[in-house]
Amino acid sequence: MIINKEEGWIGHRLNILGIRVWADKCQLVARSGDLWITLGPHRALPVQVPNNPEQLARAASDPLLLTAYQYVTECPGSDIAELLAQTKDFKSVLDA
Numbered sequence: 001m002i003i004n005k006e007e008g009w010i011g012h013r014l015n016i017l018g019i020r021v022w023a024d025k026c027q028l029v030a031r032s033g034d035l036w037i038t039l040g041p042h043r044a045l046p047v048q049v050p051n052n053p054e055q056l057a058r059a060a061s062d063p064l065l066l067t068a069y070q071y072v073t074e075c076p077g078s079d080i081a082e083l084l085a086q087t088k089d090f091k092s093v094l095d096a
Contacts, residue, residue: 012080023090049081
């Protein structure tokens with residue numbers, strides 16, 4: 001997890017894709033060399049991360065939801081699902 005207090009976001013990165021979360025929106029990011037660039041439009045929160053096979057099948061054409069699902073799967077204990085669903089206080093994580 002990467003916290004950028006100046007820009008007000010929390011980044012969750014995998015190998016080449018990740019998600020940047022703000023208090024009210026999120027956005028897909030991708031590694032480009034040494035940089036992480038944003039991809040596509042912002043998505044308003046709350047966003048529900050798929051947590052069963054049916055939800056995952058419905059999310060098959062949504063790169064942001066697939067990346068969130070992969071992050072939760074690869075990083076158990078992460079707070080990304082709660083931040084995206086707005087069930088965890090964003091400011092408390094940003095200020096930690």
